[in-house]
Amino acid sequence: QVLLVESGGGLVQAGDSLKLSCAASGGAAGSYAMGWFRQAPGNEREFLAAVSLTGSRTHYADSVKGRFAISRDNAEDTVFLQMNSLKPEDTAVYYCAATRLFYTNIATDYSAWGQGTQVTVSS
Numbered sequence: 001q002v003l004l005v006e007s008g009g010g011l012v013q014a015g016d017s018l019k020l021s022c023a024a025s026g027g028a029a030g031s032y033a034m035g036w037f038r039q040a041p042g043n044e045r046e047f048l049a050a051v052s053l054t055g056s057r058t059h060y061a062d063s064v065k066g067r068f069a070i071s072r073d074n075a076e077d078t079v080f081l082q083m084n085s086l087k088p089e090d091t092a093v094y095y096c097a098a099t100r101l102f103y104t105n106i107a108t109d110y111s112a113w114g115q116g117t118q119v120t121v122s123s
Contacts, residue, residue, distance in 0.1 A: 002029045002098050002112045009094060009117030012086055016121070020081040022096030022114055033102035034079040035110060036070060038092035038119075045095070047105035049081065059103045086121045094119050 008020040022034070035050040049070035050059045058070050069082040079096055094117050097110035104110075 002026055002032060004096050004098060004112055004114035006094065006096050006114040006117040009119045011120045011122065014087055014121055014123050016086050017082070017084045018086060018119060020083070020094055020096075020117060020119075022079040022081075024077040024079070024098065029077045029098070030074045032098035032100065032112075033104075034070075034072060035097050035099060035105075036068075036079075036081045036094060037097060037107060037110075038090075038094045039116075040092040043092075045107050046092075047107070048094075050099075050103050050105065051079065052102045057102065059105070061105065083119075086119075088121045088123045090119060091121050092119060093117065 003025045005023045036048040037045050039045045048064050051070045051072050055072045067085050072079045096114045098112040099110045101109050
């Protein structure tokens, strides 16, 4: 089973950028497609972006398309989420997750999850 650890969250101002990282270990991390989700208090977990095994294909939710970019470095077993033009409504706990499927935006299709990293955007 692949283990995932997110980092890079924090408190930023509206309009700022932030880059999240997700380090994968164990379980042949490079054999999984990866995704990023977020969850704000009182809301369901929301799909943001997914990247294929090689990184050649990506998919984004409409809510972040054009502002967020997912990428991966398989040599370092790390997945990234570059977030630009952040808005207060982007405030949430951000999770990376691993799946055998690409592409899927359904949380239950992801078999491994990190612990999450908090992103807070002030106005």
